Amino acid sequence: EIVLTQSPATLSVSPGERATLSCRASQSVNSDVAWYQQKPGQAPRLLIYGASTRATGIPVRFSGSGSGTEFTLTISSLQSEDFAVYHCQQYNKWPPQYTFGQGTKLEIK
Amino acid sequence: EVQLMESGGGLAQRGGSLRLSCAASGFTFSDYWMNWVRQAPGKGLEWVANIRQGGSERFYVDSVKGRFTISRDNAKNSLYLQMDSLRAEDTAVYYCARTPGRTRFFDTWGQGILVTVSS
Secondary structure, eight states: OOOEEEEOSEEEEOTTSOEEEEEEESSOOTTOEEEEEEOTTSOOEEEEETTTEEOTTOOTTEEEEEETTEEEEEESSOOGGGOSEEEEEEOOOSSOOOEEOOOEEEEEO | OOEEEEEOOEEEETTOOEEEEEEEESSOGGGSEEEEEEEOTTSOEEEEEEEOTTSSOEEEOGGGTTTEEEEEEGGGTEEEEEEOSOOGGGOEEEEEEEEOTTOOSOOEEOOOEEEEEEO
């Protein structure tokens, strides 16, 4: 099983500042990583797929990078609505054994 | 509007059964792989199972193999998850989620339904 480790577990950032979230895979997953945003009591929302492609309707302040085992989600200028939990997911293997990271909680500083 | 809506959750006894349903609307259901993903209270997300467009291929996470069965009825635009031999660790919010095209991530999610397994 491919294990994804997200860091930090909690990130405190002020509105308007940049946030950088990390996701490390236990083995190479090429660029088969997606990022999701989840607010309390809501379903996850797709932000990024293919490590760096923004999903439809996602603001340009969200960007993804990385390949192999190291991935980063960057939010360039935090808005109030961006404070949430962020999950990374790998989908590299077939038959599927998709796995998620444990999540990073982005909170207001 | 593309929508997924789960139903059928609730309280079940350990060792018991429950069947979840997911009603799809706003898109051609039969064109998509579909998935179940769950989230235990206060925990991260866990992919549970998926099913090919016509139902000919189904895959499961190891922890539910032999206990859960995913199925679909394209005529009714519906996805199902039959959960048998339930365990306390199956307690979670269960989401149905769509996989677009030939990709393997999830672009649309339902609102989720809570399943609680009591001992």
